[in-house]
Amino acid sequence: MPQQDATEAQVSRSRRYLLPEAVGLLRAVRPRPRDVSALGALLRGGATLADVGLWAVRRAAGRPVLIDDDGVLTGADLNVAVHRLMAAIGDSPGRAVACLGDHRGLVATIIAAGALGIDLTLLSPRAGEQARRRVLSGDVGLVLHDGPARPDITQRQIDVRAVLQRPAGPVPAARRTRIPALVLHSSGSSGAPHPRTERRVGWAQLPTVVSLAAALGARRGEPMLVAAPLSHGHGLSALAAGLLVGAPVLLGASRHADHGLASIAAHRVGTWVGLPTQLADLMTQAGGAHLPLRRIVVGSAPLSAMVVEQVRSTVGEVLVNYYGTTESGTVTIARPADLAADPATVGRPATGVTIRIQDPAGWVLPRGETGAVLVRSPWRAAGERPWIRTGDLGRLDAAGRLTLAGREDGTVIVGGHRVTLAAVADWLERQMAVDRAEVTAVPHPRLGEVVHARIAGDVDLHELHTRARTELGDAAAPREIRAW
Structure with missing residues (x-):
């Protein structure tokens, strides 16, 4: 690969940052001094999300770690x-699968499964x-969910809310012989799944993790509201950062x-993390009033330029936009200065990441030209x-x-969920x-x-639409189905 010059469309962020x-x-x-022993346990465990959770438990003790609809939860x-x-x-x-x-x-559940060495899949x-x-196919042996057992699930089931209300029984000893996997599945897409498996943070990933956490701007003791679903990579990463830093995380x-x-x-939130659709809803609800936030992530x-300008005018230069993929993790970070210069940008590479723009023949394109990312x-x-x-393309x-x-x-991306149009059409035609x-x-x-659809055939469109929402999920199901 040739060296980068002023015109070549390949960039990276130097590790000097x-x-x-x-x-x-x-x-x-x-x-603080008591953090040292907790840090040792974090590094010995392999720096998985479960280990970060245990780190937060040991550090926080009587201080808040999570806040949800049931109140404040200390370490x-x-x-x-x-x-x-x-x-x-x-x-x-x-x-195990957690729904x-x-x-x-x-x-x-994430921390408990990790401590026991059990691979866990998160399903919205x-x-x-x-x-x-x-x-739920394959070697799934356990399903954890809210509420009573479902007759259509054949695996062993656990009602998590009920478990949290009962006295604790004997705790099994940690038995990890390998680093367990935490698998994310996109909740609204159709077609081939795009699972993302998280195991541990190694030295190679450390510069990127530091870059992302620094841009997030969370602070120890200052509440952080995570609106993005935890079954979504964006929400899960924010939870991990909050636990690591010591910022109480608001959920739900x-x-x-x-x-x-x-x-x-009410909770003096300093950092808000969510999807662009959730930010648009929040700004609409605020009705132009100033929000006392230091950082919005x-x-x-896609983030609309209109929402970018709305945040800048009513809240200030506090907005950060991440771009990434299932396969490569977070790729770029658009900081407030980047969005001020170009509201449509997704920013510059995170530390340790390199980006290039390529034409169909495989040549690296000059800056300003559009090609494959x-x-x-x-x-x-x-x-x-x-x-x-x-x-x-970019x-x-x-x-x-x-x-x-x-x-x-x-x-296409529908509210943060990737949807394959051909797969939706295939389902409809079947x-x-x-x-x-x-x-x-x-x-x-x-x-x-x-997604919109046109249908040819003697079919009840209303019933078809209802069935599509049940089978495909809210994102992939066509918002409008009309006759051809």
Whole structure:
């Protein structure tokens, strides 16, 4: 690969930024003497999300760690919840699947499964039946969810909320012989799944982790509201950062009618993390009033220039936008200065990440020209090629900022969820009495894009629409189905 010059569309962020980012992160964490022993346990465990949770438990003790609809949870309270779930899980065979809402029970489940060495898949409660059947197939031996047992699930089931209310039984000893996997599945997409497996943070990923955590801006003791679902990579990363830094994490506020607006004032939230659609809802609810936030962080879906300008005018220069993919993790960070220069940008590479723009023949394009976005990232899986093709089209400007320009693989992003149009059309055409289906993406002011469909055949369109929402999930199901 030739060296970068002023015109070549390949950029990376030098590791010389690592030291100032690390210093800023240490100031946010404000380490104390008792943190040293907890840090040792974190490093011995392999720095998984479960280990970060145990780190938070040991550091916080009587201080708040989580806040949800059931109130404040201290480090000691979270430790009790983890032990109750470890006792309930026991020696569960095979993989486990957690289909839980965003509350303390999900966080305790992630930590308990990790401590027991059990691979855990996170599945959104809003996932369609197709995704649910796919995830529950194979060697799944345990399903954790909210509420009583479901007759359609054949595996052993645990009602997590009920477990948290009962006295703790004998806690199984930690039995990890390897680093357990935490697998994320996109909750609204159709077609081939895009699972993302998290195991541990190695030295190669450390510069990128520091870069992301520093941009997040969380501070020890200052509440951080995470509106993004924890079954989503963006929400899960924010939870991990909050636990690591020692910022109490507010969960579930986005389910409220005010989209968490009252929680921001009531808990003196400093950092808000969510999807662009959730930010648009929050700004609408605020009605132009100033929000007392130091940092607003979005990611996983296109961010409209209108929302960028709305935040800048009513809140200030506080907005950060992350861009990433399932295969490569977070790729770029658009900081407030980047968005002030270009509201449409997704920013510059995170530390340790390199981006290039390529034409169909494989040549690296000059800056300003649009082509396929390729990424070299420390998060790529073992055995993968060094350069990961993201499926996005984009261009780099003279300052090295990336701006996206659509997709090259027939997928769209609906409210933060990737949807394959061909797979939606295939599902429709396999339904009884459907002769032909045409599926298109239509711009939407809140969700970015939504799916519409035209159907040929003697079929009840209302019933078909209802069945599509059940099978495909809210994101992939067409918002409008009309006759051809």
